[in-house]
Amino acid sequence: MTRLLAFAAGSLLAGLAAAADAPAVSRPANADEARKQLGLLPDYAAPENLANVTVAVLDTGFAGVDGKRPYLPATAAVVEHYPADFVQRNNLGDPAFQRPFAPGDAHGRLMAQLVWAVSGNKPEGPKFLLLNANGPTLFRRAVKYAIEQKADVILFSGTFEGAGNYDGRGPVNAAVDEAVAGGILWVNAAGNNGGKVFNGPVDVGPDGYVRFRGAPLGTALRFSNRFDESAVTVTLTWNDYKDAEDAGTDKDLDLIVEDARGTVVGKSDLVQVTAAKAAGQGETRNPRERVVLTDLPAVLAGQEYRIRVKSKAGAFGPRDRLRVQIAPAKDAPFADPATGKQALPVELLDASAGGEIYPPADHPGVLTVGDTSASSAVGPTADGRVKPDVLLRAGVARFTGGDETAGSSNAAAYFAGVLAVMRAKAPALTTGHVRAWVRRLDTLAVATGEMPPAPLPVGKAVPPPPVPVGQPIPRTVPGLMAGPNPPLSPNTERALRYAESTLKEPYRPANAGGVIVSTPAGTFTVQRGGSPPVRYTPPGVQPLPLPAPQPVARAQAPDESAPSRRPAPPHAAWTTPTPRQLSELVR
Structure with a gap:
């Protein structure tokens, strides 16, 4: 079944009358503060031509957007299920395969509201396409749909922990290729994996366990847990993804999580298979293992949980790399009563210094956006490119209904709003122009001593x-x-x-x-x-x-011997060019 939900068309007056009987709408409460910080005020206080700009927001859910409450301009449209002829025409899988929005997930709606708020909250625009990207298959459909609808800006405030080797390639990034090649300004959140990732070679010891370079325990990575009943997801991937989806792998690693006494508290031992074999029960074609831990007891310092990786099959060589990521369900810092300092509920003590960017944020053609908080992910990518491409000052978005959002998702949404304003003013704006402006900001920041030059x-x-x-x-x-x-x-x-x-x-x-x-x-x-x-x-x-x-435009690899060191910010904080500067930039 195809569902294309669009807000009621008609005059603005009719839309406002209908909205008068609708429930109260939660809106960003500090939008003007954000616009000022981004450099949009006063020059872009009343941006023009926004009706000519289309912003496609790809996400897993848009709860609350029902056509009755004016969260967004009346021209906004929601696509949860894609038409069968569209799926067949573009070879985007089985048309019968459909997946709804994640129940109760309002993340996409909140991000779209931030885009609209930053661009001025004007009834005339920009036009929004709210597209279901709940999983890799629907992500590819959403990208193609945005291309066919001639989107100017695509916002994806998410990443996939698999589907690529973190070098800008892979099946997810293949979908991005067409969008950026067609001139769409793709804005991607860097992710909030700062300090939550370990990168290293697949160095298998005589006992079959991987030896983690720079980790004090050698064959184990440590993570702390300061609260009882914590939920933590541990994901292991290694760089044997192919460009084609489900291409399979003949290299097999297992993921084990133990407590300090060596008792196994979680394990993932799927059997990796090649494309020549259909994946059955307990098998997978993906070079990935995942352990979901629930109700995890708190532990004292020195008694941290341990992550171990064991080689089960395949010949691993010098080019093979692995990545371990922890994702706590709750990761907001708290005041440690013992020290009075800010601490994290769950912390990967042996995290690498960088190398935290996941697809499609690792794509060379997208504008990856991070913020200045410690949780915002940084590069370099596996092939040595600097990421993120744009850096915003960290901040919390507060909504009148009580919602609060933060992190790189916010930064990406804010930046998508900035680009909507810039493209409305300068329709010829390209990703190259944006990168040129970032370089100019960096040069000025170095010259004034606000940031150091390249190391x-x-x-x-x-x-x-x-x-x-x-x-x-x-x-x-x-x-x-x-x-x-x-x-x-x-x-x-x-x-x-x-x-x-x-x-x-x-x-x-x-x-x-x-x-x-x-x-x-x-x-x-x-x-x-x-x-x-x-x-x-x-x-x-x-x-x-x-x-x-160092080679130009390449970042130094993470220093795996000093896992606690966070790299310096790669860019100066963003400020929007004035109309005159924008005109000079886009000539």
């Missing part, structure tokens, strides 16, 4: 005393590095040149060979000509050799 390790040494920005130096400076100077990354060099060019003329005398620019990442001499900047070393200090430069 440039200089060895372990006492840093030189700070040098005032703009201090003139003679043409010949004692202590400057002799010999060839390794090139800086393009972003770092641009930032340094921007800082030099913005200095007042008195600080850039004609007889000086350059100026000293001090940044959080180090102090550099920037020449006035075309010579590349070089690291400045004060007189009498032995210069340190610089390492080979």
